[in-house]
Amino acid sequence: xxxxxxxxxxxxxxxxxxxxxxxxxxxxxxxxxxxxxxxxxxxxxxxxxxxxxxxxxxxxxxxxxxxxxxxxxxxxxxxxxxxxxxxxxxxxxxxxxxxxxxxxxxxxxxxxxxxxxxxxxxxxxxxxxxxxxxxxxxxxxxxxxxxxxxxxxxxxxxxxxxxxxxxxxxxxxxxxxxxxxxxxxxxxxxxxxxxxxxxxxxxxxxxxxxxxxxxxxxxxxxxxxxxxxxxxxxxxxxxxxxxxxxxxxxxxxxxxxxxxxxxxxxxxxxxxxxxxxxxxxxxxxxxxxxxxxxxxxxxxxxxxxxxxxxxxxxxxxxxxxxxxxxxxxxxxxxxxxxxxxxxxxxxxxxxxxxxxxxxxxxxxxxxxxxxxxxxxxxxxxxxxxxxxxxxx
Ligand code: PLP
Numbered sequence: 569x570x571x572x573x574x575x576x577x578x579x580x581x582x583x584x585x586x587x588x589x590x591x592x593x594x595x596x597x598x599x600x601x602x603x604x605x606x607x608x609x610x611x612x613x614x615x616x617x618x619x620x621x622x623x624x625x626x627x628x629x630x631x632x633x634x635x636x637x638x639x640x641x642x643x644x645x646x647x648x649x650x651x652x653x654x655x656x657x658x659x660x661x662x663x664x665x666x667x668x669x670x671x672x673x674x675x676x677x678x679x680x681x682x683x684x685x686x687x688x689x690x691x692x693x694x695x696x697x698x699x700x701x702x703x704x705x706x707x708x709x710x711x712x713x714x715x716x717x718x719x720x721x722x723x724x725x726x727x728x729x730x731x732x733x734x735x736x737x738x739x740x741x742x743x744x745x746x747x748x749x750x751x752x753x754x755x756x757x758x759x760x761x762x763x764x765x766x767x768x769x770x771x772x773x774x775x776x777x778x779x780x781x782x783x784x785x786x787x788x789x790x791x792x793x794x795x796x797x798x799x800x801x802x803x804x805x806x807x808x809x810x811x812x813x814x815x816x817x818x819x820x821x822x823x824x825x826x827x828x829x830x831x832x833x834x835x836x837x838x839x840x841x842x843x844x845x846x847x848x849x850x851x852x853x854x855x856x857x858x859x860x861x862x863x864x865x866x867x868x869x870x871x872x873x874x875x876x877x878x879x880x881x882x883x884x885x886x887x888x889x890x891x892x893x894x895x896x897x898x899x900x901x902x903x904x905x906x907x908x909x910x911x912x913x914x915x916x917x918x919x920x921x922x923x924x925x926x927x928x929x930x931x932x933x934x935x936x937x938x939x940x941x942x943x944x945x946x947x948x949x950x951x952x953x954x955x956x957x958x959x960x
Contacts, residue, residue: 571884577921583772589816593809618815627755639746640670642765642780645791650711660708665906693855694723716748720903721854722863731760750821773817777810828924832861842935862922870952871945888919
């Protein structure tokens with residue numbers, strides 16, 4: 569069975585050019601970059617070359633890029649080490665209610681250790697209020713962390729403005745750009761960003777590799793201790809093949825960004841319009857304007873998103889539940905809940921995340937299948953029948 573992959577926010581396929589670039593590093597170019605002989609020093613040069621490519625892509629300097637094992641590690645490093653930096657044990661940080669668990673669960677751990685954390689609200693579209701952010705900053709605030717773009721609903725936050733406020737008040741500003749990097753332009757200078765987390769598998773690179781940008785002058789302590797790699801800040805033998813793959817994927821995504829986004833927007837709007845036109849009682853979640861180009865998060869009332877996902881899976885259509893409830897965690901999505909979406913609507917939520925490799929035919933096939941199966945599920949829904957009897 570062929571699959572229709574509409575879950576690019578979860579992970580993306582590794583591009584053939586990327587695999588090809590990586591392969592020699594598993595075969596003949598296996599040298600450890602810390603070695604002193606040429607066979608190792610060439611690897612060192614090659615990973616430094618990637619550092620330049622990554623730095624350029626966000627308008628940073630190469631020595632401000634630190635390789636990590638991905639987004640989760642980069643987030644943990646930025647948050648934990650900012651809060652421990654020169655810590656008296658009494659620190660305050662600010663984040664949002666809609667962050668990825670890589671940030672939220674790190675905050676929980678920080679709270680257990682005495683850090684006070686303020687969680688900013690979001691509006692019905694998932695955007696923070698800059699006024700609320702500025703009000704929350706106090707003399708004990710060491711860090712503000714606001715995600716660049718949300719992984720569930722695709723909403724893009726006012727990062728440049730949030731960064732400006734942090735700069736004005738002398739507070740560090742971190743953004744989790746895992747969903748944004750490679751998809752929308754990022755300029756750490758213009759956007760007043762001090763630290764930024766990136767993960768390669770979200771932009772057609774390999775899994776298990778990413779980076780943390782740390783602005784020069786920020787004395788962020790090391791998170792992983794050991795050898796002297798990454799200027800002594802992040803120990804461990806470098807994932808050379810992964811770094812090479814990330815560099816290739818970064819190069820390609822920067823080059824194709826405009827063209828890919830035009831295509832993604834077309835496919836996304838086509839899917840959204842088909843849902844809104846053909847399926848009654850459905851709503852699109854997230855900001856319609858400030859939104860990742862490939863994201864379509866949709867709630868179908870009177871159905872359970874998990875049941876629809878299972879039906880989609882039988883047809884080879886891969887998507888995600890918009891609500892943790894449907895994936896068996898028992899609670900509705902913290903993102904939808906923060907946006908004020910009622911539980912009975914949130915439970916019928918699916919996230920379709922489109923990639924540049926998708927075709928219009930695939931989108932149409934998925935839309936047809938969703939329409940038929942939402943109808944089928946509603947036919948067996950007592951709640952739907954009740955609603956029809958009462959109001960229609
Ligand atoms: N932050 C966001 C917004 C994400 O979407 C993800 C992954 O889904 C992560 C962090 C974690 O990144 P990684 O999978 O590289 O650990």
